Amino acid sequence: MLLKKAYTLVFIRTATQILLGFKKRGFGVNLYNGFGGKIEPNETIVDAALRELKEECCLTVRKSDLKNVGHLEFSFEGEPNLMVVSVFSSNIYEGTPKDTEEMSVKWFNYSEIPFQKMWPDDAIWLPLMLENKLFYGRFHYINNNTIGHYKVEELKSMEEFYAKRNLGSVN
Numbered sequence: 001m002l003l004k005k006a007y008t009l010v011f012i013r014t015a016t017q018i019l020l021g022f023k024k025r026g027f028g029v030n031l032y033n034g035f036g037g038k039i040e041p042n043e044t045i046v047d048a049a050l051r052e053l054k055e056e057c058c059l060t061v062r063k064s065d066l067k068n069v070g071h072l073e074f075s076f077e078g079e080p081n082l083m084v085v086s087v088f089s090s091n092i093y094e095g096t097p098k099d100t101e102e103m104s105v106k107w108f109n110y111s112e113i114p115f116q117k118m119w120p121d122d123a124i125w126l127p128l129m130l131e132n133k134l135f136y137g138r139f140h141y142i143n144n145n146t147i148g149h150y151k152v153e154e155l156k157s158m159e160e161f162y163a164k165r166n167l168g169s170v171n
């Protein structure tokens with residue numbers, strides 16, 4: 001039985017670009033990613049997503065402008081945890097992205113996303129997000145660089161997906 005640990009991941013996008021942060025420390029160090037982290041006790045998933053976004057790149061997004069676009073699950077060979085990541089996207093934000101202790105921020109054109117410097121699974125599901133599709137992905141890593149097996153599905157609705165799995169909403 002895998003022990004579930006919940007995380008958030010937020011992507012800020014314009015019509016042509018995506019904002020990524022180069023992680024300076026901790027899990028996923030030296031990789032580009034969206035902004036997110038662990039959900040604290042007594043915090044909703046959306047509240048955690050907004051807090052982590054602000055902490056990691058100094059941007060503010062209204063709850064109503066944050067769209068839940070995907071659900072990812074990760075396991076690692078020999079580890080008892082299932083990392084469950086709620087993925088969000090927004091194209092409306094306040095503030096100017098700033099480097100923080102945890103991340104160096106950079107805008108990338110959609111045609112220049114640095115997949116070779118990102119988690120290997122991102123190249124599989126992130127294109128779905130860029131096409132404004134909803135998705136579910138399940139990845140099992142053999143080590144930090146190698147995916148053993150995976151499945152990715154396009155979803156019709158996040159609510160329908162959560163209901164089928166008896167999961168609560170992100171709010």
Ligand SMILES: Nc1nc2c([nH]c(=O)n2[C@H]2C[C@H](O)[C@@H](COP(=O)(O)OP(=O)(O)OP(=O)(O)O)O2)c(=O)[nH]1
Pocket residue numbers: 007008009010025026027028033034035036037038039074083085119120121122
């Ligand atoms: N794009 C992508 N993101 C991932 C993958 N796996 C994974 O955990 N993430 C995300 C989810 C979280 O946003 C982030 C991990 O959270 P974290 O360890 O930085 O959490 P935190 O900020 O609360 O941690 P800390 O302050 O204690 O260092 O990485 C992946 O394979 N691809």
